[in-house]
Amino acid sequence: MTPAELSAALGAVVSAAVDAGELPVPAPATVSVERPKQREHGDYATNVALQLAKPAGMPPRAVAELIAARLREVEGVDRVDIAGPGFLNITLAQGSAAGLAAVIVAAGAAYGRGTGLTGTAVNMEFISANPTGPLHLGHTRWAAVGDAIARVLEAAGAKVTREFYINDRGVQMDRFGASLMAAAHGRPIPADGYHGDYIADLAKEVVATVPHILELPEPEQLAEFREQGYALQLADQQRVLDGFRTHFDVWSSERALYDSGAVERGLARLREQGHMYEQDGAVWLRTTDFGDDKDRVLVKADGELTYFTADTAYYVDKRARGFDVCIYLLGADHHGYVNRLRAVAACAGDSDANISVLIGQLVKIVKGGEEVRLSKRAGTIVTLEDFVDMAGVDAVRYTLNRYPVDSPLTLDIDVITRQTSENPVFYVQYAHARISSLLRNAVEMGVDRGESFDPALLGTEQENNLVLALAQFPGVVATAAELYEPHRVARYLEELAGTYHRFYDACRVLPMGDEEPGDLHRARLWLMEATRIVLSNGLDLLGVSAPDRM
């Protein structure tokens, strides 16, 4: 019996009690069970009695009594105890849960996937860096988390498009071009330019690509440096992301928004919704109607459009392309955008259900006990590529996906690069490798798990805990998708790996010595394969490999 099945049974029991007139309240829409922290509190626990007591005008324990009486009659429930103020502690009949191992083995890669978001088209935008420099540590976090959110949403049934918005318009592009040109001529980089070490290398590359560039007249030369640098830098970002196993479906450029007429269409959409007005010669969007702290300029007094105009057009364009939900994962330096973007959606006639703006707090790193300052302009930067070179794709992706994205993060480079058990990714991957090894040994010994097994054989505490942990997985995935929090998957995997290691320590899977393979060995092999599948599926949701050997 899975948590979902138990919840359903509990819901039916409560409804029956209501229908029988025992509980003078409407039946709750949903009731849930959770795994209690204390083992003596049973396999599952529920607080429905506490929640229903007040509306029913009854003592909690009285409510608990009458629910418990009905719940005890449910097939697969062994015991229901009432504890504390009115908790129901449920113990399942031996074997009623372990059959799940067969379900998991049959489902394979599909176990854990759900249908909560089936039919929903999601646009997942993340990173969206300027094409004026290498991707740095912050981008690495957005890459790891953005991709993991996309994977988790897909597991919940959503159709997800991963999108990268290229900020290729505006004065920063000219500063970028000017910096490259200065470097190529051996002149000092302009004060408002880009000072990273990569500029000199990139300038050389541009000159190698366009040998006559230094002879062009200055305005043309500047434009050429800008465009060539842009192309090279973008290609470099794409190469690095590819190596990070982060693949985008759509690379969307700000210039293309203008060229395609999307900006005009966006403005038209906002105009027809009636939230635009003119003042001081400029055209404004009344975002304050929807929670923004000030109205925003769409068309400047000089006729130029603002960056914000492109943002609004981009949103309208995404919706026009058929996305039900537009998710933005932005850096903390963009937190001011949250209310603004939501106001844009509202001004376009949409609701909060259509837009979600996630703010990723910045990553701070320390090395040798000292903070490493990150600054594209200062030149001392740790790039995504540096980070991956030091720790490997798996460790980087996993480490960045262990934490809620909105919590500031301090990572010790020395620890992450150590590649020991201090890094939880190894703990989880090791569990997978250990099971894989065990399954290989089983094949070598000629022990086959067969067509089926008797779940009642898996009755030790460690076996029960492992089965119950496996049963949590679909719920964890569904919650991670609902909240856009893939770190829940990582934390779950760490718990599962621990539960497995404890099982392994206590329970022998394969026959010892000359022992003949028996039904218990075969039953445990089913449990092992099921555990391996869940570890593998979970790691996949984080974009991390599940190695058979380490």
Next chain:
RNA sequence: GCCCCCGUAGCUCAGGGGAUAGAGCGCUACCCUCCGGAGGUAGAAGCGCAGGUUCGAAUCCUGCCGGGGGCACCA
């Protein structure tokens, strides 16, 4: 000044109103006759402060204190 994020164990961090607040690392004491000891067992150690809501608050609300980030007819 206004806005956002964060204050949980020595350190880095989990914890969707529930029972005795968890994990890893570090520290202390243990566990290998055969499946991977990259493992397991036990122990010491904590919710920034003050109010409020609630049967019940680390969690929700208010104020304060501390750390970080941000404010534009820039991009």
